[in-house]
Amino acid sequence: MDTNYGMEIVRATEIAALTAAREQGLGDYREILNHARAAIAKTLNRLRIDGFVVNDRFQNRDDLFPMPATLGQGGPTMDLMAIALEAHHSAANGGNNATSYAVIAPRGVIQSVPNLNMYKIVVGPQVGNVIDINQPPIINVKRVARALRKYTENVTVCILNQARHKQLIKEIRECGARIKLIEEGELSGCLSAITGEKTDLYLGYGYAPEGALVAAAISCLGGYFEGKIFYENDRDREQAEEHGISDFEKIFRPQDLVRSKEVAIAATGVTDGEFLEGVRFTSNGAVTSSFIARAETKTYRKLETRHFFDYKPVF
Structure with a gap:
């Protein structure tokens, strides 16, 4: 531009x-x-x-x-x-x-996405693409710790304090990582993880449109993100198709949601x-x-x- x-x-x-x-x-x-x-x-x-x-x-x-x-x-x-x-x-x-x-x-350039839930995992450029959304949270926390040369106990994970994250929070606590719970504002948590200023890793459910904004931020700042939209019924899948999405198992990465620098x-x-x-x-x-x-x-x-x-x- x-x-x-x-x-x-x-x-x-x-x-x-x-x-x-x-x-x-x-x-x-x-x-x-x-x-x-x-x-x-x-x-x-x-x-x-x-x-x-x-x-x-x-x-x-x-x-x-x-x-x-x-x-x-x-x-x-x-x-x-x-x-x-x-x-x-x-x-x-x-x-x-x-x-x-x-x-x-x-x-x-910006991929249109349905207004559905998306599970996200977000890290900064020092971590890079070592994360894998299909792996258990504990594995990803340990990979982040290794990339940052930190003890697992010194990794800070940002999660929205919601009932659907109860099991996720339990698993993170079991591996000993630090947790920062926020009541609202997933984008603030994601940007904090991208810059590494207060958080090392963001995990959890949010909205798919916010995933596109995270991808834009990563295009500008560096870092890595994976997201997966969850479809509860045929109506959700029809909504996705209206946005040109036909692969309902697709793992979205930054370049899928923002297709240019x-x-x-x-x-x-x-x-x-x-x-x-x-x-x-x-x-x-x-x-x-x-x-x-x-x-x-x-x-x-x-x-x-x-x-x-x-x-x-x-x-």
């Missing part, structure tokens, strides 16, 4: 994060999610592109703001993926890991999390923490932006 779109889409994640942060802890998760979705759509619509929105997990929800199918003022034809507010329940309750994300790539990703924290700090309001504005990454150059920026509402209100 000739244009560094990462610097463009981060404005959208910042506006979405600032919008959501104003309603942090007020308890209405639909309201905070709706406002964040409207804010990110409005800002992305200013881009000089013909943008096609892909992998919107809340598409066709009558109770939520409808993300337009296309965004932009005209220009190159692009894929856009926007997760206006991950961990929206957490944000509404004043919890951690609420974040706004956006991804941009030329049209057809022409991709950029941006994120801004709403509340403090595993990867980014949340919005901090000041007497005349706010401070946001964001990151931008671009696959073509492997450029990775972390930004602290100070917004002065006295000069140009954003709301």
Whole structure:
């Protein structure tokens, strides 16, 4: 991509994060999610592109703001993926890991996936592709430990604290690895594992659309990921076929979900999390923490932006 779109889409994640942060802890998760979705759509619509929105997990929800199918003022034809507010329940309750994300790539680069469960295993570039989703969790933890030259007991595994992970948590504990349980925000956990800043390995069930965003992050930052979509019935399989997926046993890897190095990703924290700090309001504005990454150059920026509402209100 000739244009560094990462610097463009981060404005959208910042506006979405600032919008959501104003309603942090007020308890209405639909309201905070709706406002964040409207804010990110409005800002992305200013881009000089013909943008096609892909992998919107809340598409066709009558109770939520409808993300337009296309965004932009005209220009190159692009894929856009926007997760206006991950961990929206957490944000509404004043919890951690609420974040706004956006991804941009030329049209057809981002694989469209059904809104179904996906089991994921995510590691950083120091670990590489030694993991295998078909192996037991203990085997993968030991492989990560070997790659990082750590004792198994010093490996940190991030897992969502959900009932369906009860057996997974039990197995990880049996092998002696450290566990970091998070209530919500799988993408924060995955990015933490990719960068290796707070976590060595992410394991567990989440959503397939988020898998595409993880693949975009790995394209930009390095690392490795494997994911497997789970189909409970024929309706799920029919839904997958609508997205061009016919191999129902397929193990998805980064190159399957993001098919080019022409991709950029941006994120801004709403509340403090595993990867980014949340919005901090000041007497005349706010401070946001964001990151931008671009696959073509492997450029990775972390930004602290100070917004002065006295000069140009954003709301």
